[in-house]
Amino acid sequence: xxxxNFSKQEIIEILRDDSKNEWLLSLANRIRRENVGDEVHxxxxxxxxxxxxxxxxxxxxxxENKNIERYRIQPEDIIFYAQKAVDMGYKTIVLQSGEDKFFxxxxxxxxxxxxxxxxxxxxxxxxxxxxxxxxxFRDSGADRYLIRIETTDRNLYSQMxxxxxxxxxxxxxxxxxALGFETGTxxxxxxxxxxxxxxxxxxxxxxxxxxxxxxxGPFIAHPDTPLKDxxxxxxxxxxxxxxxxxxxxxxxNIPATTAMETLNPNGRxxxxxxxxxxxxPNVTVTEFREKYEIYPGKVEISDCSREIIEExxxxxxxVIASGYGFRK
Numbered sequence: 001x002x003x004x005n006f007s008k009q010e011i012i013e014i015l016r017d018d019s020k021n022e023w024l025l026s027l028a029n030r031i032r033r034e035n036v037g038d039e040v041h042x043x044x045x046x047x048x049x050x051x052x053x054x055x056x057x058x059x060x061x062x063x064e065n066k067n068i069e070r071y072r073i074q075p076e077d078i079i080f081y082a083q084k085a086v087d088m089g090y091k092t093i094v095l096q097s098g099e100d101k102f103f104x105x106x107x108x109x110x111x112x113x114x115x116x117x118x119x120x121x122x123x124x125x126x127x128x129x130x131x132x133x134x135x136x137f138r139d140s141g142a143d144r145y146l147i148r149i150e151t152t153d154r155n156l157y158s159q160m161x162x163x164x165x166x167x168x169x170x171x172x173x174x175x176x177x178a179l180g181f182e183t184g185t186x187x188x189x190x191x192x193x194x195x196x197x198x199x200x201x202x203x204x205x206x207x208x209x210x211x212x213x214x215x216x217g218p219f220i221a222h223p224d225t226p227l228k229d230x231x232x233x234x235x236x237x238x239x240x241x242x243x244x245x246x247x248x249x250x251x252x253n254i255p256a257t258t259a260m261e262t263l264n265p266n267g268r269x270x271x272x273x274x275x276x277x278x279x280x281p282n283v284t285v286t287e288f289r290e291k292y293e294i295y296p297g298k299v300e301i302s303d304c305s306r307e308i309i310e311e312x313x314x315x316x317x318x319v320i321a322s323g324y325g326f327r328k
Contacts (some may be wrong), residue, residue, distance in 0.1 A: 002261050004150050004247065004248070004250070005126065005187075005248070006244065006248060007185070007254060008197075008201070008204060010201045010279070011199075011200040011203055011204070011244055012080065012196050012197055012200045013235065014240065015072060015199060015200065015234065015240055015241070015244075015246065016020060016021070016196055017194040018176070018236070021236065021240065024240060024244070025239065025243050025273070025274040025275075026247040026249055027239075027243070028242075028243035028244070028274050028275035029273055029274055029311045031197060031246055031247055031250050032246055032250075032254075032275045032277055033090060034250070035250040035251045035328075036250075036251060036253070036277050036328060037277075038317065038319055039277065039316045039318070039319055039320070039321035040272065040277055040279055040281075040313050040319070040320055040321060041092065041242070041253065041277060041279070041317050041321045041323075041325035042087070042090060042091075042092075042278075042279055042281060042306075042309065042320060042321070043090065043092040043093070043094050043123065043159050043255075043278060043279070043280045043281075043311055043325065044082075044085035044088070044090035044092065044093050044094065044280075044281060044283040045092065045096060045281065045282045045283060045284065046073075046078060046081050046085070046095055046096070046283060046284050047096050047097065047164060047279045047282065047284045047288065047292040048072070048073040048078050048081065048089040048095060048096070048097050048270075049071065049072040049073065049095070049097035049098055049102070049103065049167075049272055050068065050070055050098055050288075050291050050292045050293075051070050051071075051072055051097075051098050051100040051102070051179060052097075052098025052099050052100065053099045053100075053101060053160045053162065053292075054098070054099050054127070054161070055100075055161075055163060056150075056160060056164075057161075057162070057225055057226045057227050057293075058160060058163050058188065058191065058219060058221075058222065058225060058227050058295075059222070059225065059294050059295070060222040060224055060225060060293040060294050060295060061098045061292070061293070062225060062292055064114050065225065068191060068224065068291065068293065069223045069291050070098045070244065070291075071272075071288050073098060073284075073285075073288065074084065075107060075110065075111050078095065078111055078115075079111060079114045079115060081283065081284070081285060082115045082118060082120070084283065086118045086119075086120060086190045088283070088306055089306055090120070090283070090320070091120055091121060091321075091323060091324050091325065092121040092122070092123060092324060092325050093115055093120050093121075093122050093123070094116075094123040094124075094125060094280060095111070095115075095123070095124050095125065095126065096125040096126070097125075097126050097127075098127070099128065100126075101129040101254055103126065103138075105129075105132070105133045105136050106134075107248075108124075108136075108137060108140075108141040109136050109139075109192050112124075112140040112141050112230060113140050114142070114143050114187075116141035116142075116143055120324070121143045121325060121326065122141065122142050122144070122322040123143065123144035123146060123182075124137060124142050124144070124145050124146070125145070125146035125147070125184075127147065127306060128147070128164075128168060128169065128172050129172070131175045131179075132171075133173050134176055134181070134296070135179055136180045137286075138180060139266065143181070143182060143227055143251060143324075143326070144181055144182040144183070144184060144212070144213065145176045145181045145183060145184065145293070146184035146185070146186075146213065146215070147169070147172050147173060147176070147183075147184070147185060148184075148186040148187065148188075148190050149170070149173070149185050149186070149187060149202070150186075150187055150191075150204065151187055151188065151191060151194060151202065152187075152198065152201045152202050152205045152306060153194065153195075153197060153198040153201070155164050155200065155210065156177050156191060156193055156194060157169070159193065168188040170209075172186045173209055173211075174209070175242050177209065177210060182212040182213065182214070182326060182327055183209075183210075183211060183212050184211065184212060184213030184214065184215065184253075185206060185209070185211050185213075185214060186206075186213075186214050186215035186216055187199070187202040187216060187241070188216070188217060188218070188219045188233065189216060189217070189219060189230060189233045189234070189237055189238040189241050190218050190219035190231075190233020190234055190237065190238070191233070192227060192230045199237075199241055202286075203241060203244050203245055203248060204242070204248075206245055206248070207248050211249065211252060212247050212252055212253065212327045213252060213253045213254070213255070213278075213327075214242075214249065214252060215254070215257055216241050216242040216245060216257065217233075217238060217257040217258075217259035218232060218233030218234065218235055218236055218237075218238040218255075218259050218260065218263055218290055219232060219233035219258055220232050220233070220262060220263070220295035220296065220297070221295075221296075222293070222294070222295050222296055223296060228288055232263065233263075235260065235264045235267065237267070238259075238260065238263075239260070239270065239271065239274050242251055242254060242271060242275055242276065243274050243275045245275070246274075246275030246276075246310070247275075251287070251327060251328055253278050253325065253327060254269040254275040254276045254277060254278060255276060255278040255279065255280055256269075256271035256272050256278065257271070258280075258282075258298055259295065259298075260301060261312065262297050262298055269312065269316060272313070272316060273316060277313050278325070279309070279313070281309060311322070
């Protein structure tokens with residue numbers, strides 16, 4: 001078996017066979033070490049608006065959720081929080097929001113230009129936009145863009161994303177790659193109706209599009225969504241999808257996602273020992289943080305000082321990266 005180039009059938013067999021878990025996670029950890037080293041990149045996350053026009057069935061920010069208190073951080077305050085993150089030592093800022101129409105191309109470009117003056121790498125995660133908007137963001141200095149495919153199963157995608165199109169999602173990813181963004185995507189593991197076959201397709205899709213970053217997280221049911229009564233995704237299965245992604249894409253950046261730790265108290269550390277090399281502490285101001293509830297019970301490490309975060313990472317013989325964290 002060629003460990004660097006699994007076939008779809010081999011991926012399916014590994015996902016189904018838990019007797020190989022120790023081997024798989026150990027292999028992913030070794031490939032991570034050999035290709036991206038022992039540095040862990042910290043990226044300061046600012047969740048600047050929970051207003052969203054979309055109706056994704058799994059997401060607590062969906063526009064049809066009337067039980068959420070909406071907020072929008074004004075542009076000047078976003079820049080202020082970015083400066084605070086820089087003062088805390090972060091070399092990458094991640095701006096994330098719902099699909100909020102207030103943040104037009106022009107508004108976002110001004111924010112991008114101001115934050116880039118702080119000498120940081122800048123990641124955007126603000127959803128589906130046109131090629132022209134993406135180009136404007138890139139021209140203004142944005143370095144990376146995250147937009148998860150969530151599932152490559154067309155039928156499942158349509159079920160989970162009313163009024164959205166799978167082809168447009170793929171178009172966004174292709175546009176971002178063409179414009180020179182470091183392009184991030186990823187999937188949810190455990191969506192109702194999802195199969196291991198479709199998860200294998202997800203992993204192969206990441207490789208096919210040449211993703212630079214891939215975030216894998218287990219599905220967690222939100223009580224104010226149509227999927228409120230569905231079981232949560234499986235932590236181990238999500239970990240295995242992440243590990244396989246590392247093996248097939250050895251030199252990309254992979255975050256230890258918050259959702260991992262929501263299902264397992266040591267989820268982030270386990271993920272870092274199974275192929276991940278990025279952690280994204282939330283630096284959003286406290287009064288807004290709990291309102292950005294994509295899923296319930298979100299674990300935070302934002303109240304930890306940088307020293308405590310570093311101590312946890314050092315405890316597994318890893319070190320905090322000092323650079324901007326671009327794909328090597």
